[in-house]
Amino acid sequence: MTLTRDDFIALDKRDPLAPFAEEFDIPEGLIYFDGNSLGAMPKAAMARAKDVIEQEWGTDLIKSWNKAGWFTLVEKLGNKVAKLIGADEGEVIYADATGLNVYKLVSAALEQRPDRKIIVMEGSNFPTDNYMVQGLIRQLGRGHEIRFAEDGEIMDAIRDDVAVVCLTHVHYKTGHLHDMTAITRKAHNVGALTIWDLCHSAGALPVDLNGSNVDFALGCTYKYLNGGPGSQSFMFVAKRHQGIAVQPLTGWWGHDKPFGFERDYRPRKDIWQFSTGTQPIVSLALSEVGLDIFMRANMDEIRKKSLKLCDLFIELIDERLKGYDFKIVTPREHSRRGSQVSIASKNGFAIMQALIADNVIGDFRAPDIMRFGFTPLYVSYVNVWDAVEKLKIIMEEGRWDRPEFKQVGAVT
Numbered sequence: 001m002t003l004t005r006d007d008f009i010a011l012d013k014r015d016p017l018a019p020f021a022e023e024f025d026i027p028e029g030l031i032y033f034d035g036n037s038l039g040a041m042p043k044a045a046m047a048r049a050k051d052v053i054e055q056e057w058g059t060d061l062i063k064s065w066n067k068a069g070w071f072t073l074v075e076k077l078g079n080k081v082a083k084l085i086g087a088d089e090g091e092v093i094y095a096d097a098t099g100l101n102v103y104k105l106v107s108a109a110l111e112q113r114p115d116r117k118i119i120v121m122e123g124s125n126f127p128t129d130n131y132m133v134q135g136l137i138r139q140l141g142r143g144h145e146i147r148f149a150e151d152g153e154i155m156d157a158i159r160d161d162v163a164v165v166c167l168t169h170v171h172y173k174t175g176h177l178h179d180m181t182a183i184t185r186k187a188h189n190v191g192a193l194t195i196w197d198l199c200h201s202a203g204a205l206p207v208d209l210n211g212s213n214v215d216f217a218l219g220c221t222y223k224y225l226n227g228g229p230g231s232q233s234f235m236f237v238a239k240r241h242q243g244i245a246v247q248p249l250t251g252w253w254g255h256d257k258p259f260g261f262e263r264d265y266r267p268r269k270d271i272w273q274f275s276t277g278t279q280p281i282v283s284l285a286l287s288e289v290g291l292d293i294f295m296r297a298n299m300d301e302i303r304k305k306s307l308k309l310c311d312l313f314i315e316l317i318d319e320r321l322k323g324y325d326f327k328i329v330t331p332r333e334h335s336r337r338g339s340q341v342s343i344a345s346k347n348g349f350a351i352m353q354a355l356i357a358d359n360v361i362g363d364f365r366a367p368d369i370m371r372f373g374f375t376p377l378y379v380s381y382v383n384v385w386d387a388v389e390k391l392k393i394i395m396e397e398g399r400w401d402r403p404e405f406k407q408v409g410a411v412t
């Protein structure tokens, strides 16, 4: 059946999530499909920034560590994220960058499996996870090795020599979604531990860490959670590992008594052991604003709309851009994909630049992937129609083939 723009307008009118778009500051006329890389700014972030800078920092100064709850913000935000990822209170904490947390969690997990040397990872994963583990292996110098496996090879790679399986739930480039429950079960059956990177799943789809019996997890907050550029990562450590697994960056925030100022490190026995030191409070404070929007939204509704937005986008690409060099590399089955659609095209970089110049923002990942992220809280159905229409015109006119669209910047 051929769809029209009016069908998309009708879907927006019936959309229970539509009112949330009002809470985000998106420039008039812009279609933003890059919330999988940098989430949009919640309007309330401006007032929060003013308050944290003027009042809490400017006026209350050092008193704010207690008075404004700065010290415990990492735990407070962790408990909020916990609700989105199927974790319990006290199992999640904010700290540092995603890559650093990969280092901490893989170190802690390896120490729990001292006789095993293999870490299963996906070679095509976002590189920082692999790079961090390669650095850790070099530093440990105990003969650990990464066994790289791609989607479809992972189950076979999990054998009884594996210490840790460290995977990203939704692939950053293709958007494929792993079966967290089945992989975790297989890992446990052979005596291995699991670490899940939720960078492209927290806030994008319902996640049930405890339901899947996951050991450790982490994720960033500047994508689907709208925490702001460079906002801190979070870590999940299942209760059963707390007080047993110890991460090696043993700074004072993870000490049993940070204000006891003792000479020697004594690990705290709860999630706080996974923090290391003082956090950028302005950034943390702004992260909470995005998170609070999620506290009022329903993750199942978000997933429902995300799947529908992606389905419609795929359907329109198939129907209206037939004959062009576009290959949808994101799996079409709902159970196999996250909240993005990736299209491989030889001229993908230039086509994406032409789209951006026409106010449709997605991004590009080498060598040939155009990524379109769908964030149901502020993307509308009619955005999908309008974006595909603009793409069709760009292709028909061959507008992408201009020199200005072939200049590669530092960030793609």
Ligand SMILES: Cc1ncc(COP(=O)(O)O)c(C=O)c1O
Binding pocket: 097, 098, 099, 100, 126, 128, 129, 168, 172, 197, 199, 200, 220, 233
């Ligand atoms: C799967 C995954 N891990 C990690 C990162 C980024 O790590 P960091 O926050 O340390 O820069 C990204 C960023 O896109 C990612 O997609």
